[in-house]
Amino acid sequence: MLRNGPDAFGWVTILLHWTIAILIAGLLVLGYVMTRPDIDPVLQFDLFQWHKSFGFTALGLAAIRAVWWLAGRHPASVAGLSTPERHASFAVHILLLCLTLAVPVTGWALASASTLDIPSFYFNLVVIPHLPLAKSAVAEALWTTAHAVLAYGLAGLVLLHAGAALHHHFIRHDAVLVRMLRNRWRDG
Amino acid sequence: MSVRLTTLTAALTALAGFALQVSASEAKAPTLDDAAGRYDIDGSSQINFKVGQVGGGGISGKFTKFSGTFQLDRGDISKSVVEFALFPETVQTGEPRIENFLRSTAVFDTASYPKIVFRSTKITRTGENTAEIEGNLTAKGTTRTEHFEATLTEWNRRVIGFRIQGGVYRTRYNMSVGIPIYSNVVQFDMMVNGEKH
């Protein structure tokens, strides 16, 4: 089943969720490592380009996921969740959806506003144009700060989110994590 | 300074070692002996380069500190020698972060290799006022043979000027960073002026 069911996630949601999760986790580590001041300059240049290509991939998938999320139905919450828990998880999911879009967009903006004017050559295949932003040191610094703050904010939220999922699985022994791992979970 | 074609032709003829039919008045017209000799490359020269980037545009810059000589042979242009050295530390692109990147180990590594040196090994006349210069370029500890096209642009008793153009593959000098976003070819377009020694 590709689409979400009344109490189960479909394969599209599951695949998008985990692909994006892996990409984002990698991009957070990559983003941190590549901005260390003592890094070799050739390695830094190459890592920046990989970061941009994978970042655009994450942006594309997050956009598809957002459309899929808006267009499709959402399975009912797992039984046993209190109303505040449902609200909290819903709020976190909305925030995660927004940040997975906002973080790469601010990255795109900082690359576009940069006075370095380095093209984004997506996996050395196709040039992704810069956003139509005026290039200046001030604008670049602003977008860089926004990108870093939102990215690390996203990292914190992901830890919370993953922690909650693990808590449900290992402490509360409910279906929350399992139904995001496989398509059919009937007896949840 | 404007240069007339006759002057160019005369200069090249002189450089090539052909007999020059000038009037006896030594004070006015340049003679063969005037053209031959040693010229010091002076600060009015422009050492410009460009590296293209995917999608158009690229990095344009110049080097502001350099030195060198032309030794023009009296009888035979092919025996002339061009020597040139530049200090990559003085690279200018208009963006300090790019300049620092170019100075770093990623590109010139100016701390370990402060000088880039060219010495011609063969000069071949290719036209009335053009020549091909072949020589050894040493950068970042690597020496390779390179070719440049020279066009005589100015010549009088004291001063000689050439426009020198040529492309250099930077992969040869262990400066491959950024390919293919930035072209492998560094395009040089230099106005090199010498003052008679």
Ligand code: HEM
């Ligand atoms: C979801 C996707 C992305 C994540 C999670 C992410 C994460 C990060 C992180 C954690 C940093 C390090 C911030 C710091 O410590 O200063 C960073 C830096 C950076 N990111 Fe991203 N990024 C993403 C997408 C993008 C995209 C799409 C681009 C550009 C097209 C981009 C361009 C950059 C650049 C250029 C830097 C370095 C900024 C600087 O000069 O310090 N990022 N990113």
Ligand code: HEM
């Ligand atoms: C970058 C990392 C991650 C992002 C951006 C992310 C984002 C999201 C989003 C937006 C949803 C809502 C999906 C929907 O309602 O269609 C979701 C659900 C879920 N995520 Fe993540 N996630 C990430 C990592 C993880 C990790 C590491 C785990 C587990 C350890 C996890 C476990 C879950 C679970 C179990 C659900 C389903 C919750 C429910 O049943 O409502 N996620 N995630």
